[in-house]
Amino acid sequence: MSESRTPTPRPGGRSARVRADVVAATLAEVTEKAYEGLTVEAVAARSGVHKATLYRRWGGVNGLVADALTASADQPWPLPDTGDLAADLREITREVYAVFTDPELGPTPTALIAAAQRSDIGATALRVFFTARHRQAATVAARAVERGELPEGTDGAEVVRAATAPLYYRLFVTGEPLDARTAEQAADAAALAARAGLFITPAED
Template structure:
């Protein structure tokens, strides 16, 4: 058991600092357990006291740092966004977006990650703070991959004025829809179709303006 710190100073809002040392170890342990609980049991079973116990961290520390379950989920999503793989650059917009689609498919097919995302998406439908945290997560990921589209515009592969963020979202959208409506993670062929469809639409000027 890691004892709670002696300081009575309030903890900063999750995600506003980059902790080091013992604080980083506590955060890593707590976020790992939170992700496990979400993946295994869903949002309804996420409890700060239980997370503290499973992570071997003082309950007071967890309550002071995260404050609520939604605060913990927000920090978990922020950490996931930071830890996600960087974009791939293949030299063509289609190649880049195929790589993006393949990454999404692998993530959704992963037993832990796929279940975790389903749990968070379900929670976001009825909890405003979780919904905002999920939006921030995807804002980070879209911003990471948008330069692939911008480079495609610069190379003349796509029309000037193409909205890079909308193209990236158009790749992921059908893959998440397939997961949520069928319960089955999209396969590699689905990823190829999603990337090809997004690029074809972009070349046709659908995302201009």
């Protein structure tokens, strides 16, 4: 079957429970077997949902991966509110560091991101996921603007991208070791750049 479709699970009631079971099964399977070993049949067996249903609603493994990311993006993300931008950004980068380097927690998001990069709909879902996360986390920069700590017009999402990008670069591009100090330095560098006005949205002509 074609896997070019986007997943179309419907919210509410039994449908929501089915989706939750399928997402959980997809995460477990991709963590254990990576993208190469992910199959609709295995997800069906683990979730208890018939494979015909999975094909109909998700289209195949790529749709399953994409919807697992969509479900993750829907989860609330408690954000720090320390009263200081650099401290808030350090909390965010420490969380990224802690999750991806935790031997129990880290393999699942690592495998999911790697799997998402293997298909067009997965890559699109990954971009949507990070856009949603950055938009949520931009709140810490908005608060800093209100406090007078950052200049008006600062793009909060870009501040967060700058803080977290060095971590993802090490995790998914170079494979270099990631430690807590690196995470803090990335946050501090982004805070300094933001205070210098480097993330102000240019005025339209």
